[in-house]
Amino acid sequence: MDTLLSVENLTVKFRLRQGDLTAVDNVSFTLGRGERLGLVGESGAGKSVTGFSLINLISKPGFIDSGSIRFEDIEITRLSDTAMRKVRGEKISMIFQDPMMTLNPVLTIGTQMIETLRAHVGCSRRQAEAIALENIRKVHIPSPEKRLKQYPHEMSGGMRQRIVIAIALMASPGLIIADEPTTALDVTIQAEIMDLLLELCATEGVGLILITHDLAVVSQVTQRIAVMYAGRIVETGDTQQIVHRPKHPYTQGLLAALPQHSNRQNRLNQIPGVMPSLIKIPPGCSFHERCDLCQDLCREQIPQLNEKSSGAHVACHLAE
Amino acid sequence: MDTTHAHNAAASSATPLLETVNLVKHFDISGGLLDRIQWRGSNLEFARTVVRAVNNVSLSIAKGETLSVVGESGCGKSTLARTVLGLYPPQSGQVLYRGERIDNLSPQQMLPYRTKMQMVFQDPYASLNPRMKVREILEEPVRFHHKEKSRSEVKDRVAEVMKQVGVCPDWGERYPHEFSGGQRQRISIARALVVDTEFIVADEPISALDVSIQAQILNLLMDAQEQRSLTYLFISHDLSVVEHISTRVAVMYLGFLCELAPTEELFTNPRHPYTQALLSAIPQLGAPSQDHIRLSGDVPTPINLPPGCVFHGRCPHADKRCRREIPAFLASGDTTLVACHGVEEGRI
Ligand SMILES: Nc1ncnc2c1ncn2[C@@H]1O[C@H](COP(=O)(O)OP(=O)(O)OP(=O)(O)O)[C@@H](O)[C@H]1O
Ligand SMILES: Nc1ncnc2c1ncn2[C@@H]1O[C@H](COP(=O)(O)OP(=O)(O)OP(=O)(O)O)[C@@H](O)[C@H]1O
Ligand code: SF4
Ligand SMILES: [Mg+2]
Ligand SMILES: [Mg+2]
Numbered sequence: 001m002d003t004l005l006s007v008e009n010l011t012v013k014f015r016l017r018q019g020d021l022t023a024v025d026n027v028s029f030t031l032g033r034g035e036r037l038g039l040v041g042e043s044g045a046g047k048s049v050t051g052f053s054l055i056n057l058i059s060k061p062g063f064i065d066s067g068s069i070r071f072e073d074i075e076i077t078r079l080s081d082t083a084m085r086k087v088r089g090e091k092i093s094m095i096f097q098d099p100m101m102t103l104n105p106v107l108t109i110g111t112q113m114i115e116t117l118r119a120h121v122g123c124s125r126r127q128a129e130a131i132a133l134e135n136i137r138k139v140h141i142p143s144p145e146k147r148l149k150q151y152p153h154e155m156s157g158g159m160r161q162r163i164v165i166a167i168a169l170m171a172s173p174g175l176i177i178a179d180e181p182t183t184a185l186d187v188t189i190q191a192e193i194m195d196l197l198l199e200l201c202a203t204e205g206v207g208l209i210l211i212t213h214d215l216a217v218v219s220q221v222t223q224r225i226a227v228m229y230a231g232r233i234v235e236t237g238d239t240q241q242i243v244h245r246p247k248h249p250y251t252q253g254l255l256a257a258l259p260q261h262s263n264r265q266n267r268l269n270q271i272p273g274v275m276p277s278l279i280k281i282p283p284g285c286s287f288h289e290r291c292d293l294c295q296d297l298c299r300e301q302i303p304q305l306n307e308k309s310s311g312a313h314v315a316c317h318l319a320e
Numbered sequence: 321m322d323t324t325h326a327h328n329a330a331a332s333s334a335t336p337l338l339e340t341v342n343l344v345k346h347f348d349i350s351g352g353l354l355d356r357i358q359w360r361g362s363n364l365e366f367a368r369t370v371v372r373a374v375n376n377v378s379l380s381i382a383k384g385e386t387l388s389v390v391g392e393s394g395c396g397k398s399t400l401a402r403t404v405l406g407l408y409p410p411q412s413g414q415v416l417y418r419g420e421r422i423d424n425l426s427p428q429q430m431l432p433y434r435t436k437m438q439m440v441f442q443d444p445y446a447s448l449n450p451r452m453k454v455r456e457i458l459e460e461p462v463r464f465h466h467k468e469k470s471r472s473e474v475k476d477r478v479a480e481v482m483k484q485v486g487v488c489p490d491w492g493e494r495y496p497h498e499f500s501g502g503q504r505q506r507i508s509i510a511r512a513l514v515v516d517t518e519f520i521v522a523d524e525p526i527s528a529l530d531v532s533i534q535a536q537i538l539n540l541l542m543d544a545q546e547q548r549s550l551t552y553l554f555i556s557h558d559l560s561v562v563e564h565i566s567t568r569v570a571v572m573y574l575g576f577l578c579e580l581a582p583t584e585e586l587f588t589n590p591r592h593p594y595t596q597a598l599l600s601a602i603p604q605l606g607a608p609s610q611d612h613i614r615l616s617g618d619v620p621t622p623i624n625l626p627p628g629c630v631f632h633g634r635c636p637h638a639d640k641r642c643r644r645e646i647p648a649f650l651a652s653g654d655t656t657l658v659a660c661h662g663v664e665e666g667r668i
Contacts, residue, residue, distance in 0.1 A: 042530045043501075156618045186392040187559065191601035191612045213531065216560075216603035243606040257535035258605065259564035264583070267542060268564070270535035274500045 004174055004207050005031040005054070010067035012049050012058055021278045023049040023062070025231035028305070033174070036201055036208040038218035038239065041228035042275045047211045050228070051177045054209070055092050056084045072174065089120040093168035097180040099160035102167065103152045109136075109163055110148030113170065120171050135166040139196055158189035162196065169200060176201075179211040194221055215255065219243045227251050230275055230286035233305055237312030247312050247319040249291045285317065293318050335419040336380035337519060337551045338404065343413035345374040345396075345403045349623075372622045373399040375575040376413070378649065383518075386545070386552040388562040388583075390598070391572035392619060397555045400572070401521045404553065405437055406430055417519075435465040438512035442524035444504035448496040454507055455492035458482065458514055465515045478514055484547070485510045485540055502533035509540060513548075521553045526561065538565060559602050563587050571595045574630040575622055577649060581656035591658045593635045593668060629661065637662045 012024035024046045031037050039047045052058055054069060056076055069076040074087065088094075096102060104112055113132035117123060123131070129148075136144035139162040152160055161181060168176055178197065182190035198221055201208050210222055218225055219239055226236040227248065235248040246252045253271040273290040276282055282289060288298040297317050305315040350356045350368045358367045373396040381387045389397045402408045404415055406422060415423040422433055441447040448457055458478045462469060469477070482489060487503075487510050496504055505525060512520055522541065526534040542565060544550055556562050562569055563583060570580040571592065579592040590596045600612040615634040620626050629647050632638040641661050652658040662668035 042532065159618065186557070187601045187603075188392070188597055188612075188615055191603070192614065194603075214603065215531070216605040219606045220603050240606060254531055255605075257531055259560045261563070264564055265542070267539045268535040270539055271532040272536075274502060274533065275530075 002033050003030050004033045004035070004072065006068075006070045007054070008068045008070075010050070010053060010069060011065040012046075012053050013063060013065045015061040015063070016279065019279050022065075022231050022281065023278060024053065025281070026067070027228075027231075027233050028067075029226050029233065029236060031175070031207050031209065034201065034205045034207055035224065036198075036210065036222040038222035038225040039209060039211045039228060040213060040215060040218055040225060042230075043213065044275065044278065045228040046231040046278075047228055048179055051094070051179050051209065051211050054175075054177060055088050055094060057094075086120075089116070090171045091173050092175045092177065093171070093173045095161075095164055095168055095176060095178040095181045097183050099157070099164045100152065102164045103160060105152055108149055108151055113148070113167055116167060117170055131170060132166075135170050136163070138169065138200065139163070139166045141166075156189075158185055158193065161185065161189075161193055165193070165196060165200070169204065169206070172204065173206060175207040175209065177209045177211070180213075181210075182217070183212070183214075190217070197221065215243060215258070227254075230281055231278055232286060232315065233313075234287065234315045235312060236305070237310075241310065241312060245310065247308060247310060247314045248287075248316050249293055249319070250287045253290075285315070336416075337383040337418060338553070339378075339380040339414075339416040339419075340400075340404060341378050341414040341416070343374060343377045343400070343403060343415065344411040345399050345408055346411050347371040347373060347399075369623060372625050373575050374403060374410075375625075376649075377572075377575075377577055378413075379570055379577065379580060381519075381551055381553060382567075383551050384545075384549045385567035386554050386565055388554040388556060388566040388569045389572055390555075390557065390559060390562055390569060393557070394619075394622065395572045396575040396622070397572060398523050399575075401439070401523050401553060401555055405439055405521055406433070431465075435461075435515040436518045438515070438517045438520050440505070440508055440512055440520060440522040440525045442527050444501065444508045444528075445496065447508055448504060448511075450496055453493055453495060454487070457496070457507065458492075458511055461511060462514050481510050481514045485513065485544070486536075500533075502529050502536060505529065505537050506540065509537070509544070513544060517548070517550065519551045519553070521555075523555045524557070525554075527556065527558070534561070541565070559599065571598065574620065574625060576630055577657070577659060578631065579656065579658050579660075580649075585653075585656055591652055591656060591663050591668070592631075592660050593637050593662065594631050597634075629659075637668050 008028050010024055010027045014021040014023060027050060039050060041047055053064060056079060058064060064077050071092065110132060114125065114128040117128040117131055132148065133144050136147060141147055141162055182193050194217060197208065200206065210218060212218055222239050224237065225239050225242045226233045229250050235242065235251050242251060243255065246255055256269040257271060259268060271290055276286060276289065284299045284301055285303050288294045303315045303317045305313045308314050308320055348368060348370055356366045358365050377400060389400060391397055403410050410423055414421055417433055459474050462474045462477050485506055487506055526537050529537060545552060554566060566583045568580065568582050569586045571578050573594050579595045587599065590599050597613040597615050617634045620633060626633055628643045628645055632642040647659045647661045649657050649659040650664055652663055660668065
């Protein structure tokens with residue numbers, strides 16, 4: 001698979017009054033063309049900031065401190081604002097938890113889609129309308145002609161998210177970054193949206209980075225997973241391998257904490273404590289305060305994300 | 321199951337701890353007079369807009385059990401919870417606690433029940449007074465409900481509960497904003513436990529928390545239940561959590577109950593078409609996306625309830641009767657109640 005995206009040693013910080021907050025700490029990963037990667041982890045672990053960095057949407061007091069983000073042959077971290085806007089419109093699309101981050105409440109769906117298209121693709125009005133219709137059909141919305149004339153508030157949350165996906169697809173991007181796209185939706189709607197994303201990635205050959213805290217969803221949609229904890233990737237590898245045979249103590253704890261059919265009404269396995277503040281990440285492994293296996297080495301040295309015998313990459317001094 | 325109820329048999333073992341009978345809660349959102357003026361043809365009319373949040377809900381909760389209510393956003397779970405606790409007056413129907421009606425009591429008459437019935441909310445931040453120290457937050461309900469207790473008795477009581485739920489003693493002098501979401505939820509559970517609580521309504525108590533913290537809070541709730549034989553009305557949209565902790569589960573759709581069954585029965589043998597669709601949509605860890613039941617159509621709003629079965633617009637089994645007649649909540653098997661014509665007729 002040829003490489004679509006390659007992130008190397010990315011560090012993103014926020015300059016706050018109390019000191020620098022390291023939201024993304026020396027993160028590296030790659031994504032192949034048409035590949036689907038899940039970014040999972042604790043709230044505040046740095047998933048969204050990672051996602052925003054990929055489209056250079058980090059604004060003050062945040063900044064990309066170091067590292068490189070290569071998309072196709074473009075170095076994202078060095079692009080001008082104008083060039084970046086072009087990349088965002090044509091090559092990388094982002095879907096947010098709240099569809100209203102993308103949609104304009106005072107314009108009809110049709111107007112928004114057509115204007116987006118004409119700004120980026122430069123086609124005629126009639127062509128744009130045809131493309132808009134085609135994309136609304138792709139996301140399985142009934143009576144698309146009628147929907148084009150409606151405003152966002154006239155639609156349900158699930159329907160709006162479909163429209164956002166339709167807009168994201170219009171420019172035939174190489175990559176879609178979806179940040180918790182179904183967290184605000186009900187499970188029946190979530191299942192439909194995930195089906196849709198999966199289907200479209202397959203038919204259109206689009207790469208996907210799915211950001212979520214829901215391991216079950218990620219396990220059904222993605223081929224690879226990167227687990228983030230306190231700004232760092234602590235484990236990455238094949239999705240099925242990670243959900244069935246996790247190697248990092250944090251991933252193991254996370255999966256073990258999920259309710260099991262066989263264990264009804266019994267106590268759950270819990271990970272003690274909470275994630276450290278990103279302003280004061282402890283020395284050594286950022287998980288060491290919560291880890292059962294912790295040894296002196298863990299308190300002193302940051303474990304590197306190394307390949308283990310299983311093929312997974314794990315940042316833990318003790319994992320095999 | 322027995323859907324009739326005993327008003328007078330006080331605290332006999334057969335009396336449920338809590339019961340609702342045909343409970344109805346509507347919200348009038350018409351607004352002021354001017355908002356209500358509408359032209360119909362050439363006539364001026366005063367229109368009323370009513371949200372039918374909870375419709376004819378009858379259920380009973382036995383002492384020591386966990387009854388969970390599940391259903392999609394806006395189906396009326398929180399409204400049901402608040403009406404049960406007397407935070408909203410019902411339009412009609414009854415709420416009974418140990419067989420006594422509590423829905424028509426004055427605030428004064430309600431006081432003894434306020435110590436027995438507590439609520440834990442989704443957002444522990446909004447429910448904790450930001451200007452009070454944790455110690456004050458926990459002492460206040462004891463002082464209020466147990467005026468006979470001396471200062472040192474209050475302190476002892478709070479210290480005991482703090483220890484029980486894993487709130488460190490040195491948190492006492494700090495303020496809520498200094499804590500993480502999970503820690504704050506621990507504090508609000510401690511607050512529910514400092515009085516002589518019997519019944520706790522937990523409305524999405526873990527939805528705002530990380531998976532690694534959710535397990536901590538669920539364990540805490542389960543431990544407290546065991547130690548004090550508490551009864552829970554648990555509201556959540558996370559069906560695997562509901563499966564884990566519930567004795568029985570009620571499924572709600574547009575303000576109506578569609579199914580109520582013992583947990584294992586519900587998850588292995590869902591009968592109502594909506595329950596079937598809901599369960600089939602739960603993502604399973606590590607299992608490649610299975611074939612879930614696809615529902616067509618949008619969820620209608622509780623402002624314009626469809627006639628007949630409220631689920632008919634999305635139901636793959638709907639027929640003429642479903643579009644006209646509201647299905648009754650009937651026994652199906654020994655332990656399950658279902659509101660569905662198809663189930664009643666034996667065609668589902
Ligand atoms: N604009 C900002 N200013 C200051 N700090 C920020 C800002 N945006 C994010 N952060 C901090 O960066 C860290 C990572 O945040 P991020 O939003 O990436 O987390 P996340 O993994 O997406 O969490 P969640 O699951 O809650 O969405 C957090 O500690 C957050 O407080
Ligand atoms: N105070 C209120 N005034 C007017 N309408 C209300 C009020 N509270 C709730 N509603 C409406 O009643 C319906 C049921 O709301 P409720 O909050 O009970 O749903 P829910 O099942 O708890 O949803 P969620 O899962 O999103 O918490 C919704 O349509 C809601 O908009
Ligand atoms: S390095 Fe130590 S603390 Fe960190 S994950 Fe490995 S065992 Fe745990
Ligand atoms: Mg995020
Ligand atoms: Mg609610």
